[in-house]
Amino acid sequence: MKNLFLLTLLCLLSTSLYAQNPGSPTRFTLQGRAVDTSAAPLPSSTVMLLSPKDSSMVNFTRATDKGAFTFKNLRPGTYLLKISFVGYIPFNQMVKTESNSVIDLGDLKMKPITKELFEVVVKTARAPLTIKGDTIEYNAASFKVPPGSTVEDLLRKLPGVQVDQDGNIRAQGQEVKKVTVDGKSFFGNDPKLATKNLQADAITKVQVYNDKTEQAKLTGVEDGKKEKTVNLELKEEFKKGGFGKITAGVGPASNDIAPRAEIKGNYNKFNSKQQFSLVGLGNNTNQQGISWNDYQDFRGSNSFNWNDNADFGFSSGNRFISFGDDEETLGIPVNGGSGRGFSNNAAGGANYNYDTKKTKLSTSYYYNQTRLELNSLRNRKNFLESGSFRTEENSNQINFNGNHRVSIRFEKQLDSLNTLVFLNNSRLGSGNSNVGTRQDLLRIASLTETLSTRNTTNNLSNTNQFGSANSLIYRLKFKKKGRSFAASATYQINTNDGDLALRARNEFFQATNINDQLRIIRQDQNTNSLRNEYRASLLYIEPFAKKFFWESFYNFSLRYDEVDRNVLNVGEVGGGTRNDSLSRYYKNNYTFNRLGSSIRYSYKGLNLSAGAAGQQFTLDGQYASDQTSRTFNTINRTFTTLIPNVSLNYDMKNNRYLYGGYDVNVRIPSSRDIQPIINNTNPLFINEGNPTLLPQLGHNMNAGFSYFNPASFTNLFVNLYGTYYVNQIVYSQSVDPQTLITTTRPENLQGGKNLGSYMSFGFPLKKTKATLNLNTQLNFGNNPTNINGIRNETNNENYTLGARLELTPTDWLTFYGNASIGRTNTRYSINSGQNQSIVNNTYNGDLTLKLPGGIYANTTMNYRVYQNDRFGFDQRIPIWNASVYRIVGKAKKAEIRLSGVDMLNRNLNVSQYAGQNYVQEERIQTLARYFMLSFTYNMRGVQAKMRRDGGY
Amino acid sequence: MFNETLKQKHMKPYLIGLFLLLSTASWAQNTEGVITYERKTYWTKLITRLTYLSQEQKDRAAQTWKNDDESKEKMTLTFTENESLYTYAGQGETEDGRYSWRNSELVLYRNFAKDQKIDLIEMLGKTYIVEDSLRTPTWKIGNQIKDIAGYVCMKAETEDPIKKQKITAWFAQDIPVSAGPERYNGLPGAILELSLNDDVVIEATKVTLKKVTPEELKLPKMKGKKINDAAYDTLIKQHIAESMTAHRNPYWALRY
Structure with missing residues (x-):
């Protein structure tokens, strides 16, 4: 049976071989017999004929039960005959055509692999061990030794090698007389010198062979005693590496601004396990953070950690709970900064990663500071149930902010089933600001404006903040596939100590009483707050009925807030009296419990899950004007709710995906919103906390479809989303009819909702040369606000149409264009006379040219149009940037670049916004035209990118 | 047993x-029997083959995804003396099985007796049926021995001129069939490990020798565009070239 098969195969192969050479006249037959050293046959040995030139296989067969084999009809020439049999060293012999038409090689003796060697081949299982002739090569990585071990320790691990107490080595029973490193003798002839002194982790391979027969590797084993030799091959250098880059640039003073300068750089050193990196930047060109690329280079394997969320919940959902905007940014800021105003920035840090399969450690330190000068003009129009008023504000401020950040991540795989992760992210920050503001409030009545109130404020503030989040996550897998358990504990602390010196002068021109016409505020405010949070979570997943999983989780959170705020009214010459209405001391305990369960179905790309969680939120607080107060006001509230969760992911044929879901997101009021504290930093715009505030629930729905055709590069993307709010946290406003002072206070309102959609369709006009993408976005929102106790509904309708064109016709020209036309209609229920329509259009172009002489030119144009008919507002801002650069040096590692930023000198940071009952337009003086000459050196080489990457 | x-x-x-x-x-x-393979793809190695990426981008990816570099899938090869069938072992899913995805269609059938192959391959957003005679690459036989899944294997090497891959196969002398994983075959023994440029490594995890029924070697109902080897080669050659020009990874829609 088997011979029949081989014969068939043989015939097939030979036919194809000979079909190509029909002209060859003479053929010969090769035969022989595979036997062991005692002439016993080796049945069914694999017999191959190779071309001696490159070892390529010409033909193969199997020996018979008697070990005999025959190749018939062979073309004349030279062949390498190779016989292999399990347990024997492969046999190699050259065969040359002679005059005979039959070559009989007779008995070909094969040598058995010794007991030790055979053990090695089998026992080391997956360890790649190779035998070249009589050389045995061990792959050092397959034999684990503790860090810091010497080569001697490594040799002890190798099967077939023994090392005695004195360090004498025996291989396959014979004493090793010589140890070489990369084929060279290592400090004389004592083999122990190398093995005792070299580190095991510097070695990639250990080869054991008989010295005399080294040159005869291919032809097999010779008899007679040989000197055993061990050769140690050192690790290749490519596993180690270092790279880095630095860019420095300067620009002359012009345009009433000081000279510009920027410098940034990073350095990275790594081997297969470790990475050390440095990053730094300094500039006065509004670049606050490092770029995403630099962030990735800096953090390496710790750039993204998907599995580090200690708050378990629905597997499709997001975080189980969000705390308003209290969350301090403990992570390293990337990009960042709005590009507004004028800022001086400096940042730098160091990172160390250690990664092995079982242990992963990452630590980093990062410091950044920014000094920002912001001069802004704001024009705001507020609508009341009757009439409206306008605010003109001119503010100049200088802010300084500095932050130290430390992060540690440690992951240990205790065994194949148990994993432990520890995370720490901390930030220590301090800042100060000096703000000078002048505000004029103008009352609008039948086309005339009357100055009602004027305020001049000068505020000096200092803050010191500390935040630290620490989590421990334990994950347990079970032998049963899909069953798992996880537990986590988190401790988070935030402290914030702030001082504010408030100096304000308020003039009320419409006051009837002379005493009310001028109000001067001179206060020193000191606020110390502490927030401690303890969280714990459990998760258990049980698979059942093959395609189903039952997932259950429990979350607990206890948050303790303590705030001590002291406000002193100070006199002209110092000394002060306590302001009891603004001073406050309070303590709050928030307890949060959630228990949830869901069923998940997963089969061949259809993933469906549905579940629900019950959650309870308890607020237990007390407050008074002072810590020593006799009587405390208490707040006790409990809020229980059931939140459902549904999600769908469907992976369909030919790159089509369908997804959708429904979930409820719970937003717990931020400390600032819930604190019974009055913030009068801006005396004409007072914020007040609301201690009875409930969490906001957002019922979110989304659905989408995507399609991608990789052959034609066509893609389609459709997404629909909507949110319906329950207990929406909205800032209600009350405006004093006399003074026009606005007081805001968060309240829970019902009925807010948003609905939106996004669609995009991309297709090539000409494959790889021109691509067009069309997209549209629609958004409809309805947001309630209470204004002087009357509910106002603001309706926003936003329509955006966009198109993107990519032209990449040649390798010396690329163009990327983008146009977006947007229109927003806003309607106010309390004052329909103020309904308005805003136009926001944006056009972008990006052209890159490769010029002769290794010179590249790039120019971009960004043209923005803002229009508002009601305000007669029509702003058109073209920003034109251009740069010319050349890659220099033979190694192409350096670049010289001349750039012009905002060459038309038109940069004004303009924004307009239609809010719940106001329209605001803001202009900020911002860094405009400057030129810069910069130099970059990149150790990995500079590559001019003409075309944008489609991904990898 | x-x-x-x-x-x-x-x-x-x-x-x-x-x-x-x-x-x-x-x-x-x-x-006769069934071989189960684990097919590992090392993404950061694979992307070093993308001609449009700079060294900086390749190094960045290698450092960022150091711990999350490989993706695994299970494959199975059912073989007899004359036939073999290679396809997925089960559905595409995460290691814990909680999330699954749809596998692109892939069934590779070989008939060594009839010198015939039928491949059902979904690629480039379409399903193709490649029918042609068997083509055995020129294998170069090496001296190395390695143990895979309890079998002593020998090394053989060849090249894929279209994908520009260096192919290393380890075949078991003890399993005297010409079958192998992916589109490779034609060695004196079954291929138990196959490395494509070391970017993708297909390694046998289990070999079960047993009687194979014709049912197990039966091709599923197939719908797709019929092409031959030459057309298949032209298609992927063109796709790789176009993708590289357009700065996209061609292997998103093409099996490496």
């Missing part, structure tokens, strides 16, 4: 003699 006994023989070298006696008898049965 039989395989287990065989392995035990290996482990006791003093039983080699006995093994030798048995091997003749056992050999006949080594020509």
Whole structure:
């Protein structure tokens, strides 16, 4: 049976071989017999004929039960005959055509692999061990030794090698007389010198062979005693590496601004396990953070950690709970900064990663500071149930902010089933600001404006903040596939100590009483707050009925807030009296419990899950004007709710995906919103906390479809989303009819909702040369606000149409264009006379040219149009940037670049916004035209990118 | 069961003699069975083949995804003396099985007796049926020996001129069939490990020698565009070239 098969195969192969050479006249037959050293046959040995030139296989067969084999009809020439049999060293012999038409090689003796060697081949299982002739090569990585071990320790691990107490080595029973490193003798002839002194982790391979027969590797084993030799091959250098880059640039003073300068750089050193990196930047060109690329280079394997969320919940959902905007940014800021105003920035840090399969450690330190000068003009129009008023504000401020950040991540795989992760992210920050503001409030009545109130404020503030989040996550897998358990504990602390010196002068021109016409505020405010949070979570997943999983989780959170705020009214010459209405001391305990369960179905790309969680939120607080107060006001509230969760992911044929879901997101009021504290930093715009505030629930729905055709590069993307709010946290406003002072206070309102959609369709006009993408976005929102106790509904309708064109016709020209036309209609229920329509259009172009002489030119144009008919507002801002650069040096590692930023000198940071009952337009003086000459050196080489990457 | 006994023989070298006696008898049965493979893709290595990326981007990806570099899938090869069928072992899913995805269609059938192959391959957003005669690459045989799933294997090398891949195969002398994973075959023994440029490594995790029924080698109902090897080569050659020009990874929609 088997011979029949081989014969068939043989015939097939030979036919194809000979079909190509029909002209060859003479053929010969090769035969022989595979036997062991005692002439016993080796049945069914694999017999191959190779071309001696490159070892390529010409033909193969199997020996018979008697070990005999025959190749018939062979073309004349030279062949390498190779016989292999399990347990024997492969046999190699050259065969040359002679005059005979039959070559009989007779008995070909094969040598058995010794007991030790055979053990090695089998026992080391997956360890790649190779035998070249009589050389045995061990792959050092397959034999684990503790860090810091010497080569001697490594040799002890190798099967077939023994090392005695004195360090004498025996291989396959014979004493090793010589140890070489990369084929060279290592400090004389004592083999122990190398093995005792070299580190095991510097070695990639250990080869054991008989010295005399080294040159005869291919032809097999010779008899007679040989000197055993061990050769140690050192690790290749490519596993180690270092790279880095630095860019420095300067620009002359012009345009009433000081000279510009920027410098940034990073350095990275790594081997297969470790990475050390440095990053730094300094500039006065509004670049606050490092770029995403630099962030990735800096953090390496710790750039993204998907599995580090200690708050378990629905597997499709997001975080189980969000705390308003209290969350301090403990992570390293990337990009960042709005590009507004004028800022001086400096940042730098160091990172160390250690990664092995079982242990992963990452630590980093990062410091950044920014000094920002912001001069802004704001024009705001507020609508009341009757009439409206306008605010003109001119503010100049200088802010300084500095932050130290430390992060540690440690992951240990205790065994194949148990994993432990520890995370720490901390930030220590301090800042100060000096703000000078002048505000004029103008009352609008039948086309005339009357100055009602004027305020001049000068505020000096200092803050010191500390935040630290620490989590421990334990994950347990079970032998049963899909069953798992996880537990986590988190401790988070935030402290914030702030001082504010408030100096304000308020003039009320419409006051009837002379005493009310001028109000001067001179206060020193000191606020110390502490927030401690303890969280714990459990998760258990049980698979059942093959395609189903039952997932259950429990979350607990206890948050303790303590705030001590002291406000002193100070006199002209110092000394002060306590302001009891603004001073406050309070303590709050928030307890949060959630228990949830869901069923998940997963089969061949259809993933469906549905579940629900019950959650309870308890607020237990007390407050008074002072810590020593006799009587405390208490707040006790409990809020229980059931939140459902549904999600769908469907992976369909030919790159089509369908997804959708429904979930409820719970937003717990931020400390600032819930604190019974009055913030009068801006005396004409007072914020007040609301201690009875409930969490906001957002019922979110989304659905989408995507399609991608990789052959034609066509893609389609459709997404629909909507949110319906329950207990929406909205800032209600009350405006004093006399003074026009606005007081805001968060309240829970019902009925807010948003609905939106996004669609995009991309297709090539000409494959790889021109691509067009069309997209549209629609958004409809309805947001309630209470204004002087009357509910106002603001309706926003936003329509955006966009198109993107990519032209990449040649390798010396690329163009990327983008146009977006947007229109927003806003309607106010309390004052329909103020309904308005805003136009926001944006056009972008990006052209890159490769010029002769290794010179590249790039120019971009960004043209923005803002229009508002009601305000007669029509702003058109073209920003034109251009740069010319050349890659220099033979190694192409350096670049010289001349750039012009905002060459038309038109940069004004303009924004307009239609809010719940106001329209605001803001202009900020911002860094405009400057030129810069910069130099970059990149150790990995500079590559001019003409075309944008489609991904990898 | 039989395989287990065989392995035990290996482990006791003093039983080699006995093994030798048995091997003749056992050999006949080594020509039918099922091999399960684990196919690992090392993404950061794979992207170093993308011509449009700078060294900086490649290094960045290698450092960022150091711990999250490989993706695994299970494949199965059912073989007899004359036929073999290679396809997925089960659905595409995460290691814990909680999330699944749809596998692109892939069934590779070989008939060594009839010199015939039928491949059902979904790629480039379409399903193709590639029908042609068998084409065996020029294998170069090396001297290295390695143990894979309890079998002693020999090394053979070749090249894929279209994908520009260096192919390394390890074949078992004890399983005398020409079958192999992916689109590779034609060695004196079944291929138990196949490395494509070291970017993708397909390694046998389990070999079960047993009687294979014709049912197990039966091709599923197939719908797709019929092409031959030459058309297949032209298609992927063009896609790779276009993708590189457009700065996209061609292997998103093409099996590496």
